[in-house]
Amino acid sequence: MKVYDLIIVGAGAAGCSAALTARQRNLRVLMFYFGDGAMEKAHRMDNYPGMPQVEGKEMVRVFRLQAADAGVELKKQLITKVLPVNDGFSLLAGNDLYEAKTVLLALGALRVNPLPGEEELLGQGVSYCATCDGMFYRGKRIIVIAGGREAVEEANYLADLGQVTYFIEKPHDTQELAASITVVKEKPKQIRQSGQDLILVTDQGEHETDGLFVLRPAVAMTQMLPELETRKGVISTDHDLMTNVPGVFAAGDILGAPLQVTKAVGEGNRAALAIASYLRKQVS
């Protein structure tokens, strides 16, 4: 398996900036993106030097194109797990595994608050990946908790397998949902087990199911990398932007205010330089 020097989780301002500088240092870089971040949602930005009055979407497009041109590999997949292994990390995206010597967390400001019961029941009927686990629920009852428009495509895949009930956690466009899917406008509150069944508790009642898919544009940090230390909800880093897990760095909005592209590109740059220096020390 190919081992990257650096895998970047998140391809916004911090991720792309880190990727460019890492390529200058000749590192092998793989960068993952998935849902829309804060930049994609910005109608117009006026204070990024070099790109006057730019729409957020266009900025993301240009940044990623530049990264790709510089030799960065980009993949659209949701990373659900970062596993420290000897001398490096294994990253899980669906059923695919990727390996890297270092990891940069650049996922943006998105906060994911798991439902009570969600993390405890993961792998016991609760899943984050329709492609991975959908087949287990062929012909059965499936609940989808949808945290964004990314859920629509996966829900449609699940609708080919079983009978899908769709709960909306965060408002998003559901126009393209398959006709066979039932949309329930209740607010998910908790997940619990009852014999062989799972129960989704909402603000208005309870719903039994065989399988429950939580499909959000990101997974909670507590889930992705439980070892990670945070302070007041923000990842703790040292001066080099390294977290308490050696080899795992963080940059951008994930590190808190100001939530600005300029600050994020600066931190991405600093993190990449620190990562290059960290890798040099590992070799010697």
Add this chain to the structure above:
Amino acid sequence: MKVYDLIIVGAGAAGCSAALTARQRNLRVLMFYFGDGAMEKAHRMDNYPGMPQVEGKEMVRVFRLQAADAGVELKKQLITKVLPVNDGFSLLAGNDLYEAKTVLLALGALRVNPLPGEEELLGQGVSYCATCDGMFYRGKRIIVIAGGREAVEEANYLADLGQVTYFIEKPHDTQELAASITVVKEKPKQIRQSGQDLILVTDQGEHETDGLFVLRPAVAMTQMLPELETRKGVISTDHDLMTNVPGVFAAGDILGAPLQVTKAVGEGNRAALAIASYLRKQVS
């Protein structure tokens, strides 16, 4: 006299980024530039997101144009003094005085090391400004210590007044020097007084003069703002990038490594937000 909310000394990456964000916060901003900074000298930069493979000069041009479009006033003058006055600052450029409530130092990595005797004899025959003090040496002997190509034009002005001897402190293009100017290839070491005369001591001898102009692209921080605290040669700032002088902030290469455009724009942004917050508190 017009009082600016913010005067930025230096119009590179940090200065332009700060200027753009300050304009978003509706501050009245004046930004000074003078000599070439590190960006102007960069042949090509590959790791600034949004401007692939850009020449430094072009980047500076685009940044400043964007700042001007956003309503920032730009002036090409060398700021020689920042004077704290009640509730704000007076800044001296040649014989012109500018006033601001806050100051951002964004002069880049350029280090100016005054010659022994230079600062002590400033105003007693030593001057940093040909336009201001040239007339005092009409028909007299004038020595110019030239720290960059900015000195050429001022030396030519002085050559119309007196007899100029030109010493090169830092290598630069001297092709356009007036024919009447004598260029001496000795290394300036010290300035001292001898009766009515000044003596320039070089690595090869001594040169008497009536007036001595030190013309560099920047002045030493110890000269510009003696109150400023530094640690290991780097300006000390708090988390908001404010120096020990309340109302004076710093950002970019002047704060040390990494000397990168991305880091500088991030710091410029942070400083501007801190300045806006500082000004709000002053009002209330």
